[in-house]
Amino acid sequence: MAPSIAEAYRVPQYERPKQTKEDLELAPLVEIDISCFNEPGEKERLVAKLEDTVRDVGFWIVHWP
Numbered sequence: 001m002a003p004s005i006a007e008a009y010r011v012p013q014y015e016r017p018k019q020t021k022e023d024l025e026l027a028p029l030v031e032i033d034i035s036c037f038n039e040p041g042e043k044e045r046l047v048a049k050l051e052d053t054v055r056d057v058g059f060w061i062v063h064w065p
Contacts, residue, residue, distance in 0.1 A: 030060045 030053040036042045053060045 027059050028057055030057055031063050032060050033063045035064060 030049070032046065032050055032053070034046060037046065050060065
């Protein structure tokens, strides 16, 4: 008898990888503060900061007070 679809496509239980013992360089994390979003010129400043971050870093967080 052929296995059921659920048996054929069973996903194995997730096991968290062991913590590395290698000395890794951490990626910078840029904070994008949007608390001043509605102030004059702030949207343009935020767009420029996010554009630079996306191109040069690739990681960011959004800070909202």
